[in-house]
Amino acid sequence: MSALIAKPWLFSQPDQDPRTATGARLRWGVVATGGIAAAVTRDLELLPDAELYAVSSRSQAAADAFAADYGFARAYGDHDGVAGYERLLANDAVDVVYVATPHAHHHEIALAALRAGKHVLCEKALTVNAREAAELVELARDKGLFLMEAMWSRFLPSMQRAFEIAASGEIGEVKWVGADLGFPAPYSPTSRLWAPRDGGGALLDITIYPLLWALGTLGFPQTVSATGWINDDGVDAQNALTLGYHHGAQAQLTSSLLAHGPRAATVAGSQGFLQSLGSVNNPTELVVRVGFEEPRAEQFSVVGRGYSYELREVTRCIQQGLTESPVMPLEDSLNTMRLFDGVRAQLGVSYPNDVR
Numbered sequence: 222m223s224a225l226i227a228k229p230w231l232f233s234q235p236d237q238d239p240r241t242a243t244g245a246r247l248r249w250g251v252v253a254t255g256g257i258a259a260a261v262t263r264d265l266e267l268l269p270d271a272e273l274y275a276v277s278s279r280s281q282a283a284a285d286a287f288a289a290d291y292g293f294a295r296a297y298g299d300h301d302g303v304a305g306y307e308r309l310l311a312n313d314a315v316d317v318v319y320v321a322t323p324h325a326h327h328h329e330i331a332l333a334a335l336r337a338g339k340h341v342l343c344e345k346a347l348t349v350n351a352r353e354a355a356e357l358v359e360l361a362r363d364k365g366l367f368l369m370e371a372m373w374s375r376f377l378p379s380m381q382r383a384f385e386i387a388a389s390g391e392i393g394e395v396k397w398v399g400a401d402l403g404f405p406a407p408y409s410p411t412s413r414l415w416a417p418r419d420g421g422g423a424l425l426d427i428t429i430y431p432l433l434w435a436l437g438t439l440g441f442p443q444t445v446s447a448t449g450w451i452n453d454d455g456v457d458a459q460n461a462l463t464l465g466y467h468h469g470a471q472a473q474l475t476s477s478l479l480a481h482g483p484r485a486a487t488v489a490g491s492q493g494f495l496q497s498l499g500s501v502n503n504p505t506e507l508v509v510r511v512g513f514e515e516p517r518a519e520q521f522s523v524v525g526r527g528y529s530y531e532l533r534e535v536t537r538c539i540q541q542g543l544t545e546s547p548v549m550p551l552e553d554s555l556n557t558m559r560l561f562d563g564v565r566a567q568l569g570v571s572y573p574n575d576v577r
């Protein structure tokens with residue numbers, strides 16, 4: 222795994238409004254019409270250099286309705302044994318594809334998109350396992366196409382600032398990180414959050430956010446110790462990870478589909494600490510306290526729903542001919558999937574995708 226982070230990831234244009242165009246217009250294709258597809262499309266509408274060009278769904282009616290709601294020119298559903306996304310990918314006018322299906326379908330669709338010569342923004346988790354992620358990364362590199370996991374929180378001004386404070390030395394040397402994300406997700410064997418065939422469980426869906434706090438302040442760990450509660454379907458309803466670092470630092474991360482947690486992060490250093498308020502994946506406030514001094518607070522708001530920053534980065538990178546983002550590099554997605562494979566081995570969680 223990569224070495225400790227010596228400096229924070231810095232958004233390449235931290236002071237720029239993501240609604241400011243950075244180059245020629247890109248034609249976007251959106252695969253799926255579910256919850257996150259709609260939320261991200263609403264932010265995509267804010268970018269003047271983004272054209273909402275095509276959408277696909279398993280259902281033609283759903284694609285048509287989504288296209289009508291957001292003004293997409295083309296709508297593709299499954300027809301005569303050809304998947305809607307395959308029909309979208311056959312359209313040469315599409316420049317970049319946003320994959321917004323459940324995790325277990327990312328690999329198949331992103332692979333097809335890269336084979337069709339499209340740049341790809343793929344929802345998190347990038348894939349179900351490291352083998353699938355490595356195949357995507359290899360193909361993107363071979364073809365010279367842009368690929369990025371949609372880790373939107375990395376690009377938020379609040380997160381960038383948190384990592385900047387941690388790296389600045391203001392709270393001393395970072396020794397301990399604690400972060401949680403939890404919400405009670407109603408159980409249903411067919412819900413993507415619970416179904417093994419969709420890559421269900423807390424790990425792939427939400428652990429990526431508490432993990433981001435450890436990665437942004439300490440980097441990838443040298444050891445990972447995992448516990449969790451595995452339900453009768455074999456997915457982790459909740460998990461707790463302890464990350465260990467050679468220099469003695471630790472991170473404790475919890476993720477739950479059962480409990481509504483505070484969704485907070487604490488970064489503790491040798492001289493003080495930093496806490497996030499709001500949500501752990503989209504903080505509205507950062508509080509810094511050095512020693513016994515009065516706490517200092519910084520407030521944050523986002524443009525749109527917060528996805529506009531990652532969309533600006535994807536757009537800028539493609540316009541500038543980059544094949545990966547320096548803020549969300551492919552090596553970090555690979556290392557994350559390797560770390561998650563290791564956690565699943567400890568927890569005893571496996572998915573149908575693992576044996577394909």
Ligand SMILES: NC(=O)c1ccc[n+]([C@@H]2O[C@H](COP(=O)([O-])OP(=O)(O)OC[C@H]3O[C@@H](n4cnc5c(N)ncnc54)[C@H](OP(=O)(O)O)[C@@H]3O)[C@@H](O)[C@H]2O)c1
Nearest residue numbers: 253254255256257258278279321322323324326344345346
């Ligand atoms: N960045 C974020 O803040 C965020 C938030 C939530 C979720 N996500 C990620 O986004 C992805 C989707 O989550 P979601 O909450 O949008 O789920 P969702 O509301 O269930 O929507 C997923 C969509 O994918 C399509 N789909 C469902 N099952 C499929 C299958 N078996 N094969 C192919 N397509 C299928 C469906 O669209 P059609 O019916 O149109 O085919 C469905 O509406 C997940 O990877 C999740 O981790 C990210």
